Amino acid sequence: MTARVGVVTFPGSLDDGDAARAVRIAGAEPVRLWHGDPDLHGVDAVVLPGGFSYGDYLRCGAIARFAPVMETIVDAARGGLPVLGICNGFQILCEAHLLPGALTRNQHLHFRNRDQVLRIESVSTAWTNTFQPGQEVLIPVKNGEGCYVADTATLDQLEAEGRVVARYVGGNPNGSQRDIAAITNAAGNVVGIMPHPEHAVEELTGPSLDGLGFFTSVLKHLVGAPA
Amino acid sequence: MPRVVVDVMLKPEILDPQGQAVANALPRLGVGDVASVRIGRRIEIEFTGEPDLDRAREIADKLLANPVIEDFTVRLVEADETADARS
Numbered sequence: 001m002t003a004r005v006g007v008v009t010f011p012g013s014l015d016d017g018d019a020a021r022a023v024r025i026a027g028a029e030p031v032r033l034w035h036g037d038p039d040l041h042g043v044d045a046v047v048l049p050g051g052f053s054y055g056d057y058l059r060c061g062a063i064a065r066f067a068p069v070m071e072t073i074v075d076a077a078r079g080g081l082p083v084l085g086i087c088n089g090f091q092i093l094c095e096a097h098l099l100p101g102a103l104t105r106n107q108h109l110h111f112r113n114r115d116q117v118l119r120i121e122s123v124s125t126a127w128t129n130t131f132q133p134g135q136e137v138l139i140p141v142k143n144g145e146g147c148y149v150a151d152t153a154t155l156d157q158l159e160a161e162g163r164v165v166a167r168y169v170g171g172n173p174n175g176s177q178r179d180i181a182a183i184t185n186a187a188g189n190v191v192g193i194m195p196h197p198e199h200a201v202e203e204l205t206g207p208s209l210d211g212l213g214f215f216t217s218v219l220k221h222l223v224g225a226p227a
Numbered sequence: 228m229p230r231v232v233v234d235v236m237l238k239p240e241i242l243d244p245q246g247q248a249v250a251n252a253l254p255r256l257g258v259g260d261v262a263s264v265r266i267g268r269r270i271e272i273e274f275t276g277e278p279d280l281d282r283a284r285e286i287a288d289k290l291l292a293n294p295v296i297e298d299f300t301v302r303l304v305e306a307d308e309t310a311d312a313r314s
Contacts, residue, residue, distance in 0.1 A: 102295045109244050
């Protein structure tokens with residue numbers, strides 16, 4: 001049976017269309033979820049897309065965290081539902097305490113928009129199991145508040161537990177501590193990534209097809225997961 | 228009616244690039260004796276009834292501040308000290 005992957009639209013989401021398209025290209029059925037509807041409609045996994053939910057008011061992701069759909073997603077994620085937060089989605093996952101740390105203003109204060117090399121460091125997550133350890137991928141980055149920060153103890157714990165999923169290579173675009181571009185929770189089902197894999201799934205529109213691996217990984221994970 | 232004022236500041240160990248940008252602009256005003264600038268946020272809360280500091284603290288902890296990167300303080304002020312009164 002075709003896996004069903006939900007893509008949430010918040011007021012101010014930008015990349016929900018591209019995320020749904022990436023899900024489809026990877027071979028799954030995208031299911032559009034609405035921020036105000038707590039029902040996940042039986043999806044097997046969820047993508048929180050990039051954008052500026054609630055206008056980035058207060059802090060990026062701070063208000064989205066309280067959307068009705070997020071209350072259900074937080075519970076389901078704690079129960080093992082695969083969740084990928086991209087850019088604003090990563091910020092929302094941190095605000096919802098599904099991932100540690102926070103994303104702050106880029107150190108140089110400039111919005112960064114470029115194709116970025118990443119090194120995949122953890123291939124045991126639900127969203128990266130089709131990559132090779134240490135594989136370098138090319139994926140667009142576009143953010144103004146992508147500087148990952150956490151206290152030293154948290155950073156050391158992430159490193160020790162192999163929960164740094166990807167790091168920036170060839171220049172850190174936002175000042176993120178320890179060049180962190182993506183992290184995961186202890187169980188490996190929740191991943192937050194600042195660059196945009198959904199923009200690298202087709203030759204016509206992306207710099208590579210490397211982003212597709214995140215979406216095919218979750219399909220592989222779902223096939224292997226107990227029902 | 229008194230209001231509750233919540234001041235939210237980045238923790239001292241968190242880099243404040245906005246504050247740095249402002250500090251770097253000050254020499255252009257001819258100001259040379261400022262060592263550093265930190266930028267925060269002030270939120271004024273008006274309750275429908277009596278101001279509730281404990282409730283304000285809860286609001287600040289859950290929504291207004293992100294305790295991972297920010298500290299906050301909560302205090303009561305009289306209405307004539309608030310932004311409305313000054314405008």
